Amino acid sequence: RRDGTLQVLVIPFAGKQRMVLSRDVSQLERLENVRRDFVANVSHEMRTPLTVVGGFLETLIDGLDDFSREDVIHFLTLASEQSTRMQRLIEELLTLSALETGAPAQIDDEPVDAVGLVREVAAEAELLSAGRHTLSLVVEGEAALLGSRKELHSAFSNLASNAVRYTPAGGHIEIGWRAGLECGEYWVRDDGIGIDPAHIPRLTERFYRVDRGRSRETGGTGLGLAIVKHIVTRHQGELVIDSELGKGSRFAMRFPAPRLRMQRP
Numbered sequence: 001r002r003d004g005t006l007q008v009l010v011i012p013f014a015g016k017q018r019m020v021l022s023r024d025v026s027q028l029e030r031l032e033n034v035r036r037d038f039v040a041n042v043s044h045e046m047r048t049p050l051t052v053v054g055g056f057l058e059t060l061i062d063g064l065d066d067f068s069r070e071d072v073i074h075f076l077t078l079a080s081e082q083s084t085r086m087q088r089l090i091e092e093l094l095t096l097s098a099l100e101t102g103a104p105a106q107i108d109d110e111p112v113d114a115v116g117l118v119r120e121v122a123a124e125a126e127l128l129s130a131g132r133h134t135l136s137l138v139v140e141g142e143a144a145l146l147g148s149r150k151e152l153h154s155a156f157s158n159l160a161s162n163a164v165r166y167t168p169a170g171g172h173i174e175i176g177w178r179a180g181l182e183c184g185e186y187w188v189r190d191d192g193i194g195i196d197p198a199h200i201p202r203l204t205e206r207f208y209r210v211d212r213g214r215s216r217e218t219g220g221t222g223l224g225l226a227i228v229k230h231i232v233t234r235h236q237g238e239l240v241i242d243s244e245l246g247k248g249s250r251f252a253m254r255f256p257a258p259r260l261r262m263q264r265p
């Protein structure tokens with residue numbers, strides 16, 4: 001092929017005959033590019049906080065006597081924040097890699113009390129918001145959701161914490177659960193910064209962020225939605241994203257009826 005993605009090998013075989021082997025290398029190349037990008041991204045994400053920590057430590061070593069106790073505490077606090085950031089990055093990378101290598105069958109299918117879980121996630125979001133937003137909770141339909149409580153908790157709280165992080169103070173966040181005969185849906189709606197539709201198809205890629213600076217400022221790693229997507233897929237569900245720039249977003253995880261055990265019709 002002109003783009004060089006078809007490799008043809010001609011091997012002499014039994015006298016005049018030739019054996020022709022060809023393979024499409026475009027898929028291999030794509031995988032290799034994904035792998036290379038991933039390593040570059042991880043290295044970059046790790047290098048930034050490490051440079052900050054290293055810089056603070058060197059400054060302190062060079063001039064410890066020149067700094068007041070308050071200055072030293074200030075430096076150490078900033079360095080400690082960076083180390084928390086690296087820890088979170090590594091934890092999320094490990095979560096992602098466990099999700100990617102684990103077959104769906106490996107989910108322990110326990111009946112998870114969906115309403116209880118949603119209430120727990122809403123309480124956590126309330127703490128994270130620390131009074132900066134008004135939060136409301138909508139619950140319709142008690143149901144047990146079959147799946148891994150740990151994974152579902154991680155996905156639900158990821159969406160809730162994103163709403164808190166991408167909604168300016170004074171905004172409103174709604175966290176909800178609805179279970180019906182057709183499906184069960186968990187959603188988080190906010191009236192925050194919103195997302196240009198052009199970005200939506202790429203949001204679940206590892207390290208994809210609309211605004212890198214803003215994500216960093218709020219402690220983001222760019223891995224949250226990649227994790228959510230894996231978890232919802234492992235539970236045979238889908239992630240539905242609706243958003244409008246400057247108006248707000250709605251992220252929903254929809255689970256099919258076979259994943260639900262209705263407790264009250």
Ligand code: ADP
Binds near residue numbers: 221
């Ligand atoms: P991050 O750690 O950067 O938040 P995520 O994978 O959770 O990573 O999200 C990817 C990107 O999607 C974010 O960087 C942000 O640009 C966008 N995003 C996610 N949730 C929201 C939201 N509720 N409102 C606006 N933008 C969002």
